[in-house]
Amino acid sequence: MPAARVSQRISAIAESATLAVDAKAKALKAAGRPVIGFGAGEPDFPTPGYIVQAAIEAASQPKYHRYSPAGGLPELKQAIVDKTLRDSGYKAEASQVLVTNGGKQAVYNTFATLVDPGDEVIVPTPFWTTYPEAIRLAGGVPVEVFAGPEQDYLVTVEQLEAALTERTKILLFVSPSNPTGSVYSPEQVREIGLWAASKGLWVVTDEIYEHLTYDGVPFTSIATAVPELGDQVVILNGVAKTYAMTGWRVGWMIGPADVIKAATNLQSHATSNVSNIPQVAALAAVSGPLTAVDEMKVAFDRRRKAIVAGLNAIDGVECPTPKGAFYVYADVRGLLGKEFETANGTVRPQTSAELAALILDEVEVAVVPGEAFGPSGYLRLSYALGDDDLATGVARLQGFLGKAK
Structure with a gap:
């Protein structure tokens, strides 16, 4: 055959x-x-004009016509550190940042770096369509935990506990949520984070919608709310939604330095650096106002x-x-x-x-x-x-x- x-x-x-x-x-x-x-x-x-203008100016500079570090422009990595501290109160170092080709590459890199064949990842459901595919590509097993509209599509600790097995390695956490738009309260975030910490799980948190909440509902970063997670948390984010930059393809992951180094090694073989011109545009975005x-x-x-x-x-x-x-x-x-x-x-x-x-x-x-x-x-x-x-x-x-x- x-x-x-x-x-x-x-x-x-x-x-x-x-x-x-x-x-x-x-x-x-x-x-x-x-x-x-x-x-x-x-x-x-x-995309806001000042961001576009930054890209136009960068395109005329020969230094941006060349390869740059696979992990991202140093000035952009530092700006992401500063922006994360400003917006969610999470303190990191530039060595803990990897700039990726959009949020999807950050998702892929993260699961490829953390997951071994057979490892289980708890995925609150409804989920964004890319998550389980990235987990499976890494050899992992997505474990769906469904919360319906009667729960406002928000999972509970009791549901997560019921899904836990000896093969569970990671909890995926997304708030605000794609596809539901649901947002976990600060109390719910804290409770879920403490549960994950008590079980020794990694938490991968996608925070790309952090600035889009309504009715006075706050955004709460699980990484900040639950310091007990220690160095077993990875933050995913990007400029796409906040700054109307979906086509520019700039995202990032923030995590422990050893994990980021490993993910950077992967990216160095997959795509190398993100295009420099969008990186400069992203620098203008994250360094600028939220107007x-x-x-x-x-x-x-x-x-x-x-x-x-x-x-x-x-x-x-x-x-x-x-x-x-x-x-x-x-x-x-x-x-x-x-x-x-x-x-x-x-x-x-x-x-x-x-x-x-x-x-x-x-x-x-x-x-x-x-x-x-x-x-x-x-x-x-x-x-x-x-x-x-x-x-x-x-x-x-x-x-x-x-x-x-």
Whole structure:
């Protein structure tokens, strides 16, 4: 029998569902169809001008036309240290920072560095679609712990304890959450962190939405709130969401110096340094004010309220009000199995994946089904799009879903 053309390890990777939905929506738009895309977690604002200008100026400097240290420009690493202390109160050294090609590489590097084959990683669910794939690529086993809307999608210590085995090595912790927008309270963060510390677990905390919270809800870094974790915590972050820089591809990981050194060795063979021009742009971003994100938050908050109200007006849809990020995670289990009239006859979607496909075909609205993030029965919608598009998209959903029988 001939050998497989693609390795089993890579063949097992699932395509990023969020990027797939976004790509299909953009392709349909390019073909002239009026698709409204709620798929990608991408602010619709331009990158602030002073950041762009920093990149323009850097592009003309020959020193940035050359290789730079694989772990990141020294001045950017120090600026990340200063920014982290400013924003979350966590104190680190430049030797504890690795600058990566976007947040996804930080995720990959972290699990590749910490996980041995068979190690288990507790993954609160719903989860961002990339986490379990990165864990599996490292030979690890993602252990899903699901919290539904009745818990505001927030897991409890009791659930985590029930998932613990002798193979558990890491707890993944994400607040504010993608895909749900849920935010753990300071008390919940402390309780979960102390539990992880008492079990000797590593904690990998993704803090990329740290500046996007609403209704006076604070962001709490588990690394700062629980010093008992010691040197068994890795912080993931980046400039993409805070500064509308998704396409610039600059993220980072902060952790113990030995772990960062090992991850830097990996990156030196995988990609070497992040492009210098985006690194200089990121330096301007993290060293500058938070004015841009404060302005974006006003729009996000307005859109958050509008989309929650619009979705909850649909019979069969229950949408908790998120306290962070720019997503809603709607419970659509009440619509599954219902009848929808289409040009091709009556359709009864049994899963949220089938429902999402039906919505795109019938009313040209792109949403991401819950299967991308855990159990079926939910839809994730990003409200990081223009107010007019949001209103149009919600109206289409109301018109179509409201006719379910």
